Amino acid sequence: MIKDSEKTKARLLAAATAEFAEFGIAGARIDRIAKVAETNKAMIYAYFGSKDELFDTVFSTHVGATLGRVDFDVSDLPSYAGRLFDWFEDDPAALRLSTWYRLERPTGVGLQAVVLINQVRLERLERAQREGALAKHFEPIQLLSLIQAIATSWATTNPELGVAATTDRNYRRQTVVDAVKRLLT
Amino acid sequence: MIKDSEKTKARLLAAATAEFAEFGIAGARIDRIAKVAETNKAMIYAYFGSKDELFDTVFSTHVGATLGRVDFDVSDLPSYAGRLFDWFEDDPAALRLSTWYRLERPTGVGLQAVVLINQVRLERLERAQREGALAKHFEPIQLLSLIQAIATSWATTNPELGVAATTDRNYRRQTVVDAVKRLLT
Numbered sequence: 001m002i003k004d005s006e007k008t009k010a011r012l013l014a015a016a017t018a019e020f021a022e023f024g025i026a027g028a029r030i031d032r033i034a035k036v037a038e039t040n041k042a043m044i045y046a047y048f049g050s051k052d053e054l055f056d057t058v059f060s061t062h063v064g065a066t067l068g069r070v071d072f073d074v075s076d077l078p079s080y081a082g083r084l085f086d087w088f089e090d091d092p093a094a095l096r097l098s099t100w101y102r103l104e105r106p107t108g109v110g111l112q113a114v115v116l117i118n119q120v121r122l123e124r125l126e127r128a129q130r131e132g133a134l135a136k137h138f139e140p141i142q143l144l145s146l147i148q149a150i151a152t153s154w155a156t157t158n159p160e161l162g163v164a165a166t167t168d169r170n171y172r173r174q175t176v177v178d179a180v181k182r183l184l185t
Numbered sequence: 186m187i188k189d190s191e192k193t194k195a196r197l198l199a200a201a202t203a204e205f206a207e208f209g210i211a212g213a214r215i216d217r218i219a220k221v222a223e224t225n226k227a228m229i230y231a232y233f234g235s236k237d238e239l240f241d242t243v244f245s246t247h248v249g250a251t252l253g254r255v256d257f258d259v260s261d262l263p264s265y266a267g268r269l270f271d272w273f274e275d276d277p278a279a280l281r282l283s284t285w286y287r288l289e290r291p292t293g294v295g296l297q298a299v300v301l302i303n304q305v306r307l308e309r310l311e312r313a314q315r316e317g318a319l320a321k322h323f324e325p326i327q328l329l330s331l332i333q334a335i336a337t338s339w340a341t342t343n344p345e346l347g348v349a350a351t352t353d354r355n356y357r358r359q360t361v362v363d364a365v366k367r368l369l370t
Contacts, residue, residue: 024288027209027211027212096288099287099288102341137363141346144342145360146335146360148343148346149334149335149342150331150334150338152334153331153334158299158333161303161330175323175327
């Protein structure tokens with residue numbers, strides 16, 4: 001049996017995810033989150049601390065943890081880029097949360113979940129290059145930065161261009177996969 | 186001789202640019218802008234209308250117009266990507282304003298300045314491909330989207346990765362130029 005407090009927490013996290021994705025950290029309103037989650041502000045502070053801490057929890061669970069679930073295959077980086085594209089397409093809140101995080105926490109301490117994922121991936125790229133399984137013209141950190149940028153390229157372009165291009169998902173996905181292929185050959 | 190009203194307007198635009206770059210549209214405070222510009226809120230409303238209209242003016246002049254100044258050379262797109270990288274490096278407010286705009290105006294009507302720049306560039310890419318001066322494996326809209334994403338890749342990556350990589354500007358610039366080269370060959 002799930003305890004009531006766990007249910008309330010889950011409802012609060014879902015409501016906070018939607019609120020932060022739409023309005024960012026500064027723009028989010030604790031009373032709106034409480035209302036949507038059918039509880040009160042005091043419960044939020046009791047469970048999560050401050051609004052900033054609530055954002056950290058949302059971001060760590062929603063973005064940090066989920067990012068780790070997109071299978072990172074060093075032997076087939078174009079396919080990885082395609083999966084990353086799919087992940088951001090299927091969950092637009094994830095990219096919005098990441099972007100607010102970047103804008104509103106530019107000098108903050110890195111989230112441990114994200115630091116760890118980066119570190120593991122850099123090491124795997126390095127090993128693949130050492131073992132000759134991956135071309136060496138880009139260093140691991142360059143590859144990681146470029147692949148992330150390319151996978152989210154359609155979502156981060158100026159809206160005026162995006163509007164002209166958002167209709168065909170397969171077309172956009174293929175662009176991402178092909179671009180990463182060209183980076184590596 | 187520059188009229189006092191022009192000087193006040195210029196001070197207001199500078200203050201508004203800094204305020205919107207730091208806090209976004211929802212987060213910006215009209216009274217802070219007025220204070221920094223050494224005037225009062227009533228003058229802002231008289232000159233620019235609402236806070237949203239003030240943002241439009243800031244964005245159009247700062248981003249829309251300036252973007253047009255980065256020389257777009259279809260015969261050397263890697264160099265264009267390098268210049269775009271430089272432009273965003275030299276003026277971090279530009280990328281922040283663009284990103285707030287994307288987050289806070291996702292379904293807004295496109296700014297005329299940006300629509301026009303995109304259109305001209307797409308046409309130039311198309312003509313270069315028709316004339317055989319540019320490889321055709323990517324369509325113009327794919328190229329524009331990919332080049333923009335690559336040029337800003339270091340600035341849009343997750344901060345945890347960015348921190349590890351932000352020290353050497355030449356290294357980051359070369360990554361951008363090399364990546365666009367590989368896209369085109």
